Amino acid sequence: MKEHAETILQYNYWQSILHSASQWAVRVLPGIILILVLTFIGIFLLRFAQRALKKVLLKKGREDIPHSEREQQAITLSNVLGKAGKVAILTIAFIMLLKEAGVEVGPLIAGAGIAGVAIGFGAQNLVKDVIAGFFLLSEGKIRLGDVISIEGKSGVVEEISLRTIVLRDLDGVIHVIPHGMVGTISNMTTKWSAALIDVGIAYNEDVDRVIEVMKDAGTQLMSDPSFEDKIIEPVEIFGIDSFGESSIILKARIKTLPMHQWAVAREYRKRLKKAFDEKGIEIPYPHRKLFIQDLRSSHTS
Helix, strand or coil: CHHHHHHHHHHHHHHHHHHHHHHHHHHHHHHHHHHHHHHHHHHHHHHHHHHHHHHHHHHHCCCCCCHHHHHHHHHHHHHHHHHHHHHHHHHHHHHHHHHHCCCCHHHHHHHHHHHHHHHHHHCHHHHHHHHHHHHHHHHCCCCCCCEEEECCEEEEEEEECCCEEEEECCCCCEEEEEHHHCCCEEECCCCCEEEEEEEEECCCCCHHHHHHHHHHHHHHHHCCCCCCCCECCCCEEEEEEEECCCCEEEEEEEEECCCCHHHHHHHHHHHHHHHHHHHCCCCCCCCCCCCCCCHHHHHHC
16 A cells, blocks of 8 residues: 555656646747747848848949959958847847746846946957947958958958958968957958069160060060959059169069959069070179188288
8 A cells, every 4th residue: 555655646746747847838838939930030031131231232332343342342241240130139039038938037137237347347458349340341441352461460361250350371370350459451452453573684784675575574464364354454664673782673563453463473473584584684693702812922921
């Protein structure tokens, strides 16, 4: 009898737990499902808004900026705003889920507010970074894929958030720069770029003849199918830029599409070397005269 009574008590215990759980599920699950559905809809609408924002920015962008650059700018800004909106939606959904599950969120919100004020005094740099990042993005001075130089660090822009800019340099090193630290930004890939080439020739060379050879090399480069769509204007020969210790320095410039100036400069130098070799134009290297005194003869005399 005693064992039978214990079994009945255990059965009643588990039955009451199941009954309570089922009542809780009937009362809470519909609200939780509704919140999850609304969250999904909110994220879907956010993505739709991102696409709409890209179209608006492309349509309202400055006409003097190429379409590819305006598109990259629109993608950068919409991605950042999309991340911020997603964080806001998920935060609100989390608070609603806690409330639906019976957790008292009032004290949590109040505590978070007090903690936010306390953290705010120690996070002034963070606020500064976010505000500076918002204005930087809205002005569209930099975009994903740009090659820029900030605070002595240069590289390709791999990521832009409301707080930081992420650069990757030629060595593959990642540099994370807070917006609040950004002073002067040097963007090497906006609208158009330029390949600057310094050429050293011997002092006994005919400068006018060398300039004609440089122009011919630039014309041939522009007619090359691999480079004709990357070069905006014919090569400019500025003339003699300086007098070196063993050479005359001529400076040239080739305007290119953004991101192509380095490849164009390398190809132009290669063609110049071949042209100079064919024409017998000397590219000098430093010369130094040494005077050796014969100490033995000096001592004898």
